[in-house]
Amino acid sequence: MSGVRLLVGTKKGAFVMTSDGARKKWTIEGPHFAGWEIYHLKGSPADPNRIYASQSSGWFGQVMQRSNDGGKTWEAVGNQFVYDGPTGTHKWYDDSDHPWDFKRVWHLEPSLDDPDKVFAGVEDAALFVTSDGGQTWNEQAGLRTYPTASTWAPGAGGLGLHTIILDPTQKDRMYIAISAAGVFRSEDGGKTWTQRNLGLKSNHIPDPDAETGHCVHRIAMHPAKPNVLFMQKHWDVMRSDDCADNWHEISGNLPTDFGFVVDINANDPDTVYVIPITSDSHHFVPEGKLRVYRSKTGGDDWEALTKGLPQKDCYVNVLRDAMAVDSMDPSGVYFGTSGGQVYASPDGGDTWDAIVHDLPQVLSVEVQTL
């Protein structure tokens, strides 16, 4: 492994940042797709030069982009996301029934072994898949037609399917998460699903431990421990040790357990990172201090990582797809903020430095270890 490539999606374009193994000096290219919202970019594990990007705009809708050369050049591919069959309704903010309506692609998850196959999580929540490199997209309708789907309601950001996790040890096992429905698991590659929210408690819904309706912000899995999942919920950091069958809280000594991101050190499946955010009405870090919290014990016991991060007058947010870890040794950790900073730690979080300070609002950060 000779270096890393960061794929950064922002409110006004995409940026590609590269560095050698030291991860100290960076080359920044972009903005690609200037003026467009780039919710997410992700490279294929099977072919790192194959990268997909979700490009969208309130004016011009959804566009999908593909690069075959590591982000140097791009071509628009298929952008038709048509729900398969009758769309039915989900709940709206006022509890009325609202027709399912495609708005944008939130998250892309390329297949682990086929560069032409990619899953896409969209708003209004549904799972699409392409098997031809993005030219055509087909819905896996088993999720949207799940028996509780008519009761799903959007979080403040919309009814988005934002997390897709593919289990590298069980070919057809995958997980998705929806705000605000919860976690779902499939054992057949996305055709059929079961909701997996036992143990979650959310005080903002009428029945706090209901089977559905939880605003899950992000889940993460380490490939060496695929039965263990970590979750940042709207409030609460959670963990499952049995493939999401049961969840328990691991917020421990965090200053607040509201937040968006959660990620795992590539070299240690028990080392977990979150970035606490003050509250759901204060979408900025507590006390004006930007602190990443790390647990080396798989939760409950957290330490603040602050070296190189602003510790006064800082009021940024970090969105759910805006943290990533590389698989160098030591593992690098990266995140982007609502203020347009992208921070990197080449030593697992011990020290941090800003790669760039003044991008548009960062929506997503992914890293490829090359």
Added chain:
Amino acid sequence: MNQQVHVVLPRNLQILAGVGRDVEVSVDGDVTQRSVLDALEADYPALLGTMRDAKSKQRRPMIRFFACEEDFTNEPIDAPLPAEVASGKEPLLIIGAIAGG
């Protein structure tokens, strides 16, 4: 008979299509919103779905069509555009509704 129609695209769509501000498309038959958009999408497939829904052909809500100092946005999509547009003398302006303060 093919007619050469000038179309002015908003900046974001220029970048997406890889063209300049003013593009020329060849329209077969009546020059209408539908026929111009059909020609545009045929020449620049990257624009599919960005001005109207790819399947229903319904205009995206914040796209507007101006020509000859008139707003044709809410005219029927198969209604003829002005003769000046059909002749190539005046462009069809495709506008992203204004935003910001």
